[in-house]
Amino acid sequence: MAEGSIAADELRLLIERIERLEEEKKAIADDVKDVYGEAKARGYDTKTMRMIVRLRKMDKNDRQEADALLEIYKAALGLE
Amino acid sequence: MAEGSIAADELRLLIERIERLEEEKKAIADDVKDVYGEAKARGYDTKTMRMIVRLRKMDKNDRQEADALLEIYKAALGLE
Amino acid sequence: MAEGSIAADELRLLIERIERLEEEKKAIADDVKDVYGEAKARGYDTKTMRMIVRLRKMDKNDRQEADALLEIYKAALGLE
Amino acid sequence: MAEGSIAADELRLLIERIERLEEEKKAIADDVKDVYGEAKARGYDTKTMRMIVRLRKMDKNDRQEADALLEIYKAALGLE
DNA sequence: ACGTTTGCGCTTTAGC
DNA sequence: GCTAAAGCGCAAACGT
Numbered sequence: 001m002a003e004g005s006i007a008a009d010e011l012r013l014l015i016e017r018i019e020r021l022e023e024e025k026k027a028i029a030d031d032v033k034d035v036y037g038e039a040k041a042r043g044y045d046t047k048t049m050r051m052i053v054r055l056r057k058m059d060k061n062d063r064q065e066a067d068a069l070l071e072i073y074k075a076a077l078g079l080e
Numbered sequence: 081m082a083e084g085s086i087a088a089d090e091l092r093l094l095i096e097r098i099e100r101l102e103e104e105k106k107a108i109a110d111d112v113k114d115v116y117g118e119a120k121a122r123g124y125d126t127k128t129m130r131m132i133v134r135l136r137k138m139d140k141n142d143r144q145e146a147d148a149l150l151e152i153y154k155a156a157l158g159l160e
Numbered sequence: 161m162a163e164g165s166i167a168a169d170e171l172r173l174l175i176e177r178i179e180r181l182e183e184e185k186k187a188i189a190d191d192v193k194d195v196y197g198e199a200k201a202r203g204y205d206t207k208t209m210r211m212i213v214r215l216r217k218m219d220k221n222d223r224q225e226a227d228a229l230l231e232i233y234k235a236a237l238g239l240e
Numbered sequence: 241m242a243e244g245s246i247a248a249d250e251l252r253l254l255i256e257r258i259e260r261l262e263e264e265k266k267a268i269a270d271d272v273k274d275v276y277g278e279a280k281a282r283g284y285d286t287k288t289m290r291m292i293v294r295l296r297k298m299d300k301n302d303r304q305e306a307d308a309l310l311e312i313y314k315a316a317l318g319l320e
Numbered sequence: 321a322c323g324t325t326t327g328c329g330c331t332t333t334a335g336c
Numbered sequence: 337g338c339t340a341a342a343g344c345g346c347a348a349a350c351g352t
Binding site: 198204216 | 250255265269275278
């Protein structure tokens with residue numbers, strides 16, 4: 001069944017693209033680990049560093065959240 | 081205190097490297113989502129595709145062992 | 161403005177009811193975790209158990225259909 | 241195999257306890273939905289309400305996060 | 321009613 | 337090995 005074979009090839013290509021991207025992603029995650037390792041070697045406390053990264057991300061999210069809330073309120077009150 | 085500033089700069093650079101890497105990682109994760117979206121548009125079942133990706137990531141032996149254990153548990157519970 | 165206060169109280173009560181319910185929900189989720197912990201202590205594989213729970217939740221037909229589709233995809237990719 | 245049967249019963253009981261708890265959890269989730277439905281019927285904007293619930297939870301979490309950060313800093317600086 | 325989008329829960333992974 | 341956090345998948349909720 002030719003159609004089945006063609007579809008199988010298409011499916012395989014899609015799967016392989018995904019797997020390739022996930023490998024790249026993992027490589028970057030490893031880079032992150034390396035940076036923490038380097039920081040640790042220079043005497044920094046990585047636990048504190050992780051907390052800082054996390055808080056900075058949260059601050060950003062909170063700001064977006066606040067904006068979203070404002071939009072919702074405006075919509076709820078019929079403002080534009 | 082000059083020394084403190086230098087250390088602060090160093091720490092800041094490390095933090096920024098990490099944040100930059102995490103942004104890249106997120107971009108790739110978005111690419112993965114796009115590929116699944118494309119697959120869906122072509123009529124593939126993405127849920128099954130995700131399972132395939134997971135299975136291919138596993139070693140063949142691990143996969144067969146996990147499967148065997150699941151069969152044992154299913155039998156114990158009368159699940160068919 | 162009395163009317164505003166009354167509405168504010170009403171809203172507040174609704175919010176509190178929701179928060180109370182979500183706390184109860186979380187307590188039960190913790191109980192579930194405890195049972196899995198107990199199972200693990202008795203030597204069961206919790207990962208497989210979770211899979212069993214998921215399978216039992218599915219209708220038998222759905223389960224068999226999902227399984228059949230997975231086999232088709234696996235065959236298309238030569239996964240054994 | 242008697243031992244297998246006994247284990248099967250034990251496993252079944254654990255699974256059933258989990259399933260029972262998850263039913264309770266679902267019932268509570270449905271209650272939450274009902275409260276939102278009631279609020280909507282009284283003219284409240286549920287999207288805004290959901291945001292409020294979420295923000296209140298976040299505030300609580302943020303406070304705990306801040307406490308954790310303080311502890312980490314103290315530990316990093318050798319304070320007690 | 322359907323499709324899209326967001327939020328929630330679970331799974332898995334990383335650190336201790 | 338265990339606990340905690342991050343990432344992912346699913347499902348409900350909203351808008352069209």
